Structures are given as structure tokens and as C-alpha cells.
Amino acid sequence: MTTEEAQNRSHVLDRLPAYLNGTLEPAGAERVKAHLVQCEVCQHELAAWQTIKDAASVATASAPLPSISLLEQVWAKIDPPVREVVARRRSAWHVLLYLWRVFSRQVPLIHKSIWPASALVMAFGCFLSIMSLHTYGRRSHAELILALFLPVVAAAGVAFIYGAENDSALEITLSTPTSIRIVLLCRMFLVIAYNFMLAILASAVFASFEGGGVAPLVQLWLGPMLLLSSLSLLLTLLIGSLFAVFGVVAMELAQALPANAVQGMLEFHLSLSDWWQTNPLILCLAVVLIVFAVLYAPRQPRLA
Incomplete structure (x- = not known):
């Protein structure tokens, strides 16, 4: 080992910062102090560290210290009390605001063809009912x-x-923390509310031609609308959209075209059953189907 290597090993350069700050153990501090008496290299290094320490002290002294009240306000913003956080999360206003944001953002995500298609088909149905009324003069048949x-x-x-x-934004919808149950309920409410307003308008137009009221017409279709919409949502989740449409159409035709056996042959006639209107049974069935669909919804694949 050369003399220079021996001197490098004997230096205490790595211990000088701790020695200067007074954080070195007493025995180590004594050894460093004794070494500094005879080592010019370590003396120069210690002087450099002392210069840095003095400059830092001057910079710290020139900056005003924040008041205790200011520090408390800052910490309150950074780390609010647990009770306050829980209260905010459970606030009814925040829940309603959250639901409104989710609800309003579903409008552009719903398939755009639903809106004009519903309006056109309902207008066509209203036209057929009015034409039937004027052609055959049978109010019940037109209704x-x-x-x-x-x-x-x-x-x-x-x-x-x-x-x-x-x-088209399904992947984004599935990757968000918002429950798919809330998304489905918001979209279902939007579509049903839109069709409800269209149906009210169609009923009002029909009533203006036949001279009756709107309320009896609403009583005919409101319950079945809720029931078939609930069934449609459930079938969409279980099987698919097209099967859901075929299913509700088949169910509507099955109750509207009862079959009677006459001389060994089946005859169909268009009619509306008394139970297939707005009544407690139909409304309860609609609620049951909605609940079942909502409970089944989380089984759909999610990305997050």
C-alpha cells in the first residue's frame, strides 16, 4: 500500500458534516477533532462545509417564519378531520350533485338514433289510430x-x-368508478321519460280528434310501458338488445291477440285485456324486474 493510499484511508471527509452539526457520537467526534489537528486536507474540507452552513443560516434567518395560526390553517386544509371528511361524503347535497352529474352526462352517451326513432314510430302509431278512428268509427279499436x-x-x-x-364509449364507462347500476338507472330513466313525454303528446293529439280526455288513454299504456321497459332492460343484460326487442313485441302481441278455438281452428282478434293496463299488479311486476336487472348488472364485465 502506498503512502498516498494510506493517507486517503486515514481521512475523515465523510464524517465532517455530522461533526460540524454536532450529531456525531462523542467517541467519533473526539477522533475527528484529533485528526483535524494534523490533517490540512480535512481542515480545508471542514472550512468548506462551514461556509455552506453559514450561508444556509443567513438564508433561513432572512425568511420570516409563518405564524402558528397560518400553519394550523394549512394543516387543516391538507389533513382535515376524519369526521369532516365523512360528513362531506355522506352529505345529501353532495350525493344529489354527484347523481345529477352522472345523470346529465348520460345524454350524449345514449345511442343517438333512439331519440328520432322513438318520435317517428310514435307519430306513426298516433297516425294509424286516428286513421282507424275515422275509417271504422270504433273508438276502442283506435285506442x-x-x-x-x-x-x-x-x-x-x-x-x-x-x-x-x-x-361507443362503453370501455370508458366500464373503467370509471361509477357503478354500472347507477349508469343503467340513469339511462333507463332518461329514455322512459323521453318516451313518456312523446306518449303524452300522442295521446293529446289523439284525444283532440276523438273528443275524449288524455287521462283515460294514459291509464291504458302507462303501466304496460313501465313493465315492458323493465323487461327489455333485463333481457338486454341477459341476452342482448335484439332479443329484448323481440321479447317485448312477442309479449305485447300475445296479450293483444288472444287465440280462440272455433270449430277446431284458432282465431285471433285484437283486444286489450283489463289486467294489461295501469294497475298495482303491472306496476309491482315492473318494479320486480327493475330490481332484478339492477342486481344482475354488476355481473357484466368491467375494466376497472
């Missing part, structure tokens, strides 16, 4: 046509609110 069209149109719209083929 039946209107009552058949309106629920099916709403249910068909609900069938296309979810799915990769209907939602």
Missing part, C-alpha cells in the same frame, strides 16, 4: 292501436341503452 304502439316503442328504446354495439 287499442295507440295503447299497443306506445309501450313497445319505449321498451325498444330501453333495449339499446347498454352494450358494446350500442355504446
